[in-house]
Amino acid sequence: GNSVTQMEGPVTLSEEAFLTINCTYTATGYPSLFWYVQYPGEGLQLLLKATKADDKGSNKGFEATYRKETTSFHLEKGSVQVSDSAVYFCALSDGYGGATNKLIFGTGTLLAVQP
Amino acid sequence: NAGVTQTPKFRVLKTGQSMTLLCAQDMNHEYMYWYRQDPGMGLRLIHYSVGEGTTAKGEVPDGYNVSRLKKQNFLLGLESAAPSQTSVYFCASSSLGPNTGELFFGEGSRLTVL
Numbered sequence: 705g706n707s708v709t710q711m712e713g714p715v716t717l718s719e720e721a722f723l724t725i726n727c728t729y730t731a732t733g734y735p736s737l738f739w740y741v742q743y744p745g746e747g748l749q750l751l752l753k754a755t756k757a758d759d760k761g762s763n764k765g766f767e768a769t770y771r772k773e774t775t776s777f778h779l780e781k782g783s784v785q786v787s788d789s790a791v792y793f794c795a796l797s798d799g800y801g802g803a804t805n806k807l808i809f810g811t812g813t814l815l816a817v818q819p
Numbered sequence: 820n821a822g823v824t825q826t827p828k829f830r831v832l833k834t835g836q837s838m839t840l841l842c843a844q845d846m847n848h849e850y851m852y853w854y855r856q857d858p859g860m861g862l863r864l865i866h867y868s869v870g871e872g873t874t875a876k877g878e879v880p881d882g883y884n885v886s887r888l889k890k891q892n893f894l895l896g897l898e899s900a901a902p903s904q905t906s907v908y909f910c911a912s913s914s915l916g917p918n919t920g921e922l923f924f925g926e927g928s929r930l931t932v933l
Binding site: 807 | 860877878926
């Protein structure tokens, strides 16, 4: 079945460091891919998405490119801030629309940014 | 902007007790979902609804029941709580189904079953 694999955390970085959080997926069909972020004490919120191969999603300085050849959707940011400290979830849906599709989430990666 | 509101936010139960979690959304969304979040396991879908009066099973439905009597509300019930149901529960809603990608989540309800 469909699945998402994320790098285990925690990831600890200093402010202004470069961030990469790896995400790979297994899916049949043509999934859409997403990154969600969960700040402490809050629910998840959509960070960015890509709906087809080679698409690049971007938001708040974060980017991720849908790589079908490597089945990956790695999250990157050039210069992290303390306020980026959160748990990041990679997710996919199978791309056919409709209510029977479900978002499948990875296990989440905790990012801690130190000043 | 209320968005998705979950009540209660915290609850402690004894094994065998029952309870209901309430989710309310004010965005007129058709689709609503209940997920549970456990350490090392990410989010897993319990049940979902594609509209008022409909419900369907997700990945881990056993031990839970749901109802969607009103479009804006989605209730998650535990008839006989077990320690394995200790978790953080998240409700979410979306306008066109998960393929659009944007689920709106509540802040979560932390349930402990002793």
